Amino acid sequence: MDALTAENVSSGYGRSPIVRNVSISVAAGMVTAIVGPNGAGKSTFAKTLAGILRPTTGKITVNNTDITRVAGYLIPRSGLAYVPQNDNVFRTLTVRENLEIGGYASKKDARVRMNEVLDIFPDLSKAQEKKAGNLSGGQQNMLAMARALMAEPTVILLDEPTAGLSPAYTDVVWRQVESIAKSGTAVLVIEQNVERALTHAQFVNVLVAGANHVHGTVAEIAKLDLASIFLGRDHAPDSSSPSTNR
Amino acid sequence: MSELFLAIGFGLVVASVLALSAVGLSLQFGITNYINFAFGDFMAIGAYTSWTLNTGPLHVNIWVAMLIGGLLVGVMAVLLNRFLLAPFARRFQKLFYILIVTFGLSLVLLNLVSSIWGDEVQRYNISNQAPQHIGPFLFTVDQLVVIGIAIVAMLAIHFMLTRTRIGKSMRAMSDNSTLAMTSGINTGFITTLTWFLSGLLAGIGGTVLGITQASITPGSGETFLFVIFAAVIVGGVGSIYGAMVGAVIVGLATEVAALFIDPSYKLDIAFAILILALLFRPSGLFSRPGKA
Numbered sequence: 001m002d003a004l005t006a007e008n009v010s011s012g013y014g015r016s017p018i019v020r021n022v023s024i025s026v027a028a029g030m031v032t033a034i035v036g037p038n039g040a041g042k043s044t045f046a047k048t049l050a051g052i053l054r055p056t057t058g059k060i061t062v063n064n065t066d067i068t069r070v071a072g073y074l075i076p077r078s079g080l081a082y083v084p085q086n087d088n089v090f091r092t093l094t095v096r097e098n099l100e101i102g103g104y105a106s107k108k109d110a111r112v113r114m115n116e117v118l119d120i121f122p123d124l125s126k127a128q129e130k131k132a133g134n135l136s137g138g139q140q141n142m143l144a145m146a147r148a149l150m151a152e153p154t155v156i157l158l159d160e161p162t163a164g165l166s167p168a169y170t171d172v173v174w175r176q177v178e179s180i181a182k183s184g185t186a187v188l189v190i191e192q193n194v195e196r197a198l199t200h201a202q203f204v205n206v207l208v209a210g211a212n213h214v215h216g217t218v219a220e221i222a223k224l225d226l227a228s229i230f231l232g233r234d235h236a237p238d239s240s241s242p243s244t245n246r
Numbered sequence: 247m248s249e250l251f252l253a254i255g256f257g258l259v260v261a262s263v264l265a266l267s268a269v270g271l272s273l274q275f276g277i278t279n280y281i282n283f284a285f286g287d288f289m290a291i292g293a294y295t296s297w298t299l300n301t302g303p304l305h306v307n308i309w310v311a312m313l314i315g316g317l318l319v320g321v322m323a324v325l326l327n328r329f330l331l332a333p334f335a336r337r338f339q340k341l342f343y344i345l346i347v348t349f350g351l352s353l354v355l356l357n358l359v360s361s362i363w364g365d366e367v368q369r370y371n372i373s374n375q376a377p378q379h380i381g382p383f384l385f386t387v388d389q390l391v392v393i394g395i396a397i398v399a400m401l402a403i404h405f406m407l408t409r410t411r412i413g414k415s416m417r418a419m420s421d422n423s424t425l426a427m428t429s430g431i432n433t434g435f436i437t438t439l440t441w442f443l444s445g446l447l448a449g450i451g452g453t454v455l456g457i458t459q460a461s462i463t464p465g466s467g468e469t470f471l472f473v474i475f476a477a478v479i480v481g482g483v484g485s486i487y488g489a490m491v492g493a494v495i496v497g498l499a500t501e502v503a504a505l506f507i508d509p510s511y512k513l514d515i516a517f518a519i520l521i522l523a524l525l526f527r528p529s530g531l532f533s534r535p536g537k538a
Contacts, residue, residue, distance in 0.1 A: 084424075101426075
């Protein structure tokens with residue numbers, strides 16, 4: 001069963017749509033990536049799924065529940081947790097307080113859940129009383145993921161979780177992403193680095209100019225000339241090609 | 247020496263009034279990220295509501311009247327935000343526009359207070375009290391109650407911000423409101439609650455200002471607003487704990503300075519402190535990252 005689906009979703013700022021009729025589905029226990037060139041609308045789409053932007057058309061469901069018109073603050077309770085690319089922690093709050101706030105959307109006892117989450121992120125366990133703003137960039141990204149997991153989400157949406165991190169820390173973050181998926185949570189990652197996406201995800205959606213261009217398994221997408229697609233040139237799909245939405 | 251202790255004593259009273267008001271202003275700023283220039287008029291409405299209850303036919307006890315006045319201003323603040331300020335803030339991204347709106351609101355409220363209660367100086371119905379020695383200081387009972395109210399309010403706010411879900415949600419929203427919303431915090435409810443608390447503190451602050459100054463006029467809140475700004479900026483704009491510390495610094499400094507200069511220049515001392523703070527530590531003693 002798909003944990004998250006978006007059907008023909010359009011959205012943007014003001015009257016000009018940035019995302020146009022984008023459809024995706026994200027399966028439980030899998031890592032699904034959205035890749036695309038700069039300005040493709042990846043982050044705008046993520047913000048629409050998270051309830052920051054209202055879709056002008058289309059439908060979004062989590063666990064088969066329609067969340068298209070649900071108030072933004074209720075979306076984490078519906079099972080979708082969002083980790084933005086920038087400003088993803090409460091800098092003036094401690095690590096512990098950040099985690100507590102993540103747990104507000106969960107029905108589980110906050111202390112029990114915090115212990116479970118800190119087991120996944122042992123580095124954070126040692127820094128519970130530190131202000132989040134004093135953590136390194138990589139640690140802040142870990143805290144952001146940990147805060148999102150506090151809500152026990154069905155789907156976790158990560159917007160470029162490794163942007164600006166060192167290669168060593170990028171590996172650490174991706175290992176965590178994979179382990180989150182293994183625990184049964186559906187993971188949707190917005191990723192600029194195609195190579196990374198193809199290495200760690202099972203399914204890939206390519207977004208170009210605000211629209212679905214192509215989607216499929218990693219093996220299917222790896223066969224395509226992504227550089228040409230990113231530059232706006234068509235690839236030539238044959239009968240064995242992945243799905244296209246042009 | 248005894249004059250110095252007298253000045254420090256009254257400085258603590260002024261600091262108490264300032265702390266109540268400055269924390270109220272900072273709470274609201276932290277959530278909305280704009281300064282409410284009508285805050286002084288909120289104080290005046292609280293002060294006059296208490297005066298009406300205290301000196302009218304009901305002869306309500308001044309402290310009960312203060313609480314009722316505060317609650318009324320709290321409700322008024324929520325309604326003004328909901329139906330006037332929030333729609334403007336949603337429509338105009340630039341803070342300049344919303345500041346102009348709060349300026350306009352201030353003028354409207356000032357004239358409203360004048361037309362309802364008149365421009366004459368009014369006084370609460372409080373019996374004259376002989377000051378009591380407390381160590382080297384001299385305080386009247388009412389002054390001690392004002393200090394007590396400020397201490398209890400500051401402790402309650404500290405407890406709320408650090409121990410309760412609502413307080414942590416307020417701090418989270420003050421830090422990053424979009425992230426707070428996507429983390430499951432009902433930001434609309436927290437905004438409403440913050441405006442209520444800010445109005446409550448303004449109303450209480452207005453009444454205790456009238457008690458400590460032994461007079462209320464329609465413009466007393468507006469005049470005091472500049473001293474509140476000094477305390478807020480010294481402490482760090484938007485920082486609740488900064489506002490508390492700034493209130494003590496400005497309150498004590500203005501009263502102690504009055505020993506050496508003409509007391510009518512007290513407001514200028516507050517301005518001088520504000521200018522020094524802006525010159526040497528513009529972000530204040532407790533600056534918050536990511537905020538103005």
